[in-house]
Each structure stands twice: as structure tokens, then as C-alpha cells.
Amino acid sequence: MVEFQFLQSFLVALALGALIGLEREYARYKKRGHDYAGIRTFPLIALFGALSAYFGEIISSWVLIVGVVLIGGLIIISYFLMLEKSRLYHGATSEVAGFITFFVGVLCYYQEFTFAAFISIVMTLILYARSMLHKFAEHMKKKELTDTLKFAVIAFVILPFLPDTYYGQYEIFNPYLTWLMVVFVSAISFAGYIAMRWLSEKGLTVAGILGGVVSSTAVTTGFAYRSKKERGIYRILALGVILANGIMLIKLLFIVFFLNQKLYINLILPILLLVLITTVFSYLLWKKTRNVQGSVYLDSPFTLWPAVRFALIFAVMIAVVKVANVYFSYQGVYLVSFLSGLMNIDPITISLSQLANDGLMVETARNGLLIAVLTNMGLKGGLAYWLGGKQFGKIVLWFFGALIAVGGLMIWLL
Numbered sequence: 024m025v026e027f028q029f030l031q032s033f034l035v036a037l038a039l040g041a042l043i044g045l046e047r048e049y050a051r052y053k054k055r056g057h058d059y060a061g062i063r064t065f066p067l068i069a070l071f072g073a074l075s076a077y078f079g080e081i082i083s084s085w086v087l088i089v090g091v092v093l094i095g096g097l098i099i100i101s102y103f104l105m106l107e108k109s110r111l112y113h114g115a116t117s118e119v120a121g122f123i124t125f126f127v128g129v130l131c132y133y134q135e136f137t138f139a140a141f142i143s144i145v146m147t148l149i150l151y152a153r154s155m156l157h158k159f160a161e162h163m164k165k166k167e168l169t170d171t172l173k174f175a176v177i178a179f180v181i182l183p184f185l186p187d188t189y190y191g192q193y194e195i196f197n198p199y200l201t202w203l204m205v206v207f208v209s210a211i212s213f214a215g216y217i218a219m220r221w222l223s224e225k226g227l228t229v230a231g232i233l234g235g236v237v238s239s240t241a242v243t244t245g246f247a248y249r250s251k252k253e254r255g256i257y258r259i260l261a262l263g264v265i266l267a268n269g270i271m272l273i274k275l276l277f278i279v280f281f282l283n284q285k286l287y288i289n290l291i292l293p294i295l296l297l298v299l300i301t302t303v304f305s306y307l308l309w310k311k312t313r314n315v316q317g318s319v320y321l322d323s324p325f326t327l328w329p330a331v332r333f334a335l336i337f338a339v340m341i342a343v344v345k346v347a348n349v350y351f352s353y354q355g356v357y358l359v360s361f362l363s364g365l366m367n368i369d370p371i372t373i374s375l376s377q378l379a380n381d382g383l384m385v386e387t388a389r390n391g392l393l394i395a396v397l398t399n400m401g402l403k404g405g406l407a408y409w410l411g412g413k414q415f416g417k418i419v420l421w422f423f424g425a426l427i428a429v430g431g432l433m434i435w436l437l
Contacts, residue, residue, distance in 0.1 A: 047061050072128025075090030076132035120150060247412075250416075371392070
């Protein structure tokens with residue numbers, strides 16, 4: 024009797040192949056692809072991969088090698104037949120997807136379901152996002168491409184060669200950890216920037232939300248200047264600033280979650296309360312606004328000098344917080360958090376998350392982060408009031424003042 028675990032490998036291979044084939048069938052229906060393969064062929068390719076791996080194991084490894092050669096040959100022949108039929112060059116995306124699908128089937132046979140599913144889903148997303156990817160590449164600026172290549176260098180060339188060792192009397196400097204945090208924060212900013220490039224024309228509220236991932240302070244400053252020139256849309260501009268700040272809070276939780284789960288659990292209640300207040304007020308303000316189109320203008324989020332500057336700030340922040348904790352206990356940590364909130368909360372967020380893993384009390388790290396957040400809100404409220412129009416400034420300053428009062432109460436109660 025055939026065991027279910029054995030059949031499971033082939034069933035999962037068929038399912039993942041069907042997922043890829045479904046997208047190809049949809050693309051062909053929408054005239055975005057050609058007749059190479061669809062909902063039936065891709066599951067069969069995945070099944071062929073699983074069977075090749077199976078017979079390669081019970082008979083000879085040469086069976087799997089022959090399977091790879093056969094599927095490669097069939098795909099190449101199919102490509103040239105389709106090229107001759109259409110007389111037009113149509114690319115080889117579907118053919119390459121078919122070849123990868125074969126190896127998805129092989130992975131499924133060896134019970135590597137997670138890896139196989141990851142490859143299948145990523146491949147399906149890439150295939151589905153064809154028009155968006157082409158459009159994005161078409162409108163990409165030279166500076167953006169240059170910055171993307173620089174990011175690839177710092178993430179995949181520089182980082183692997185840095186020593187993962189602590190230096191100094193209090194182990195205050197780790198080159199690998201410092202640069203890893205630069206890569207981590209830059210990656211988040213890049214994701215927000217790309218999303219903003221795709222969706223910013225949907226309206227100022229969306230621009231504020233996406234801009235909050237890159238820099239909520241930049242959104243505040245840009246919208247403040249704009250509120251003086253376009254006074255009729257001061258409410259929607261204020262809404263964009265408030266939403267950007269809310270996204271900043273969610274981004275902070277996201278960073279802490281990946282760096283320190285214990286600190287995340289202690290921080291989630293006060294931060295989610297601030298997010299909830301932001302959501303309710305944003306909805307009430309949104310009801311009073313019109314559907315105004317517009318965008319927020321931000322530069323590409325990565326250039327080499329700002330990355331180096333962030334690394335220096337992060338390294339100094341780690342050192343200062345550790346020394347302050349040794350000589351001044353929690354009061355020193357709170358002072359550093361306050362000063363950090365006047366500049367950028369990302370370094371202090373990462374610093375306290377790391378230090379809470381290395382001996383710093385979780386309660387001290389939590390309160391330090393809340394102090395930095397509230398200080399940063401006070402800074403943005405002041406910028407909105409002094410740089411923006413009168414009505415815009417009042418809304419933002421009043422709202423941030425209310426959040427600061429609630430946050431301060433949470434620090435006192437917790």
C-alpha cells in the first residue's frame with residue numbers, strides 16, 4: 024500500500040505547478056503571454072520533476088540527469104517552434120519558468136516543501152507583476168538605479184566580510200552588527216520608496232502612509248511647506264502627516280519584533296494604543312476632507328554617505344547607551360533616548376532592542392523607546408506649527424500633543 028507521505032510529495036508538486044500554470048493561463052487570456060504552456064502543462068512539468076527524482080533515487084542518479092536534459096531540450100524546442108510560429112521575439116519568461124518548475128517538483132519529492140513553496144510563490148509574483156515591473160524599470164531614474172546598485176554593494180559585498188566580534192571595554196562596537204542594521208533599515212526604506220513610486224499618485228493620504236515608511240519627518244516638513252501655498256487642502260495635508268506618524272509607529276514595532284520579541288511584547292500595548300488613537304482621529308478627519316490628488320516628493324532613500332552616517336550614529340548610540348547604563352543607570356538611557364528623538368528614532372530603536380538582549384532591563388528599553396517616540400512627535404508638531412499654515416499647524420500640534428499626553432501616562436502607569 025502506498026503511504027500518504029509518499030503521495031504527498033507528488034500532490035504538493037502538482038499543486039505548486041498548478042499555481043504557476045494558473046498565472047500563465049491568466050496571462051495568456053489577457054494577451055500578456057503566448058501559447059507555450061498553461062494550467063495543464065506546468066503541473067505536469069512539476070510532476071515530471073518529482074518522478075525523475077523518485078526514479079533517480081531507486082534506479083540511478085542518471086535518471087534525474089536525463090530528466091533535466093529532456094525537460095531542457097523540450098523547452099528549447101518549444102521556444103524555437105513558438106518563435107517560428109509568431110515570427111516575433113516574445114522573450115523566454117514562460118520557458119524559464121517551466122524549467123524552474125521542474126526543480127520545484129524535485130524539491131517536493133525530497134520533502135523540501137517550504138523551499139519549493141517559496142520559489143513557486145516568488146516566481147508566480149514575478150510573472151504576475153510583469154507589467155508593473157516593466158513600467159517601473161521604464162520610469163526609473165539614473166540616480167535610483169545607481170542607489171540600488173550601491174545598496175546591493177553594502178548588503179552583499181561589504182557585509183559578509185565584516186567581523187562579527189565585539190570590541191572595547193564594554194563590548195560597545197560590533198562592525199558586522201552595525202552594518203547589518205544599516206542594511207536592515209535601508210531595506211525597509213527601499214520597500215516603502217518603491218511602493219510610493221507605484222502608488223503616490225493615488226492621493227495625498229496614500230502618499231503620507233507610504234512616505235511614513237521612508238521618513239515621517241520628511242513628510243511633515245514637505246506637507247508643512249505645502250500647507251502655506253495650498254491652504255484649501257490643509258486638512259488632507261494634516262491627515263497625511265498624522266498617517267505618516269502612525270506608519271512610523273508600526274515600522275518601529277516591526278523592527279523591534281525582528282530584533283527582540285521580549286521587548287516587543289512589552290512595547291506592543293502602548294504603541295498599539297497610540298496607533299488606535301491615530302486610526303480613529305484619522306478616520307474622523309478623513310470624513311471632512313475631499314478626494315484630493317497629489318504626492319509627496321522624497322529622494323531615493325539610499326545614498327552612500329547617509330548610510331555611513333547612520334552606521335556612525337548607531338555605533339555611537341550603542342556605546343553611549345551602554346556607558347550611560349553603567350554609570351547613570353536608567354536615567355542616562357532616558358536622556359539619550361530623549362536626545363535621539365530629536366534626530367532619528369531608528370538608531371535608538373535598534374540600539375535599545377539589541378541592548379535589551381545583552382543585559383539592559385526590558386522595562387528601561389521600553390520606556391526609552393517611548394520617550395524617543397514622544398520626543399520625535401513633539402519635534403514634528405513643532406515643525407508643523409512653525410513651518411506650516413496656521414490651520415494645518417494647529418491640527419497637527421493639537422493631535423501630537425494629545426498623543427504625547429497619552430504616551431506619557433502609559434510610561435507612568437507601566
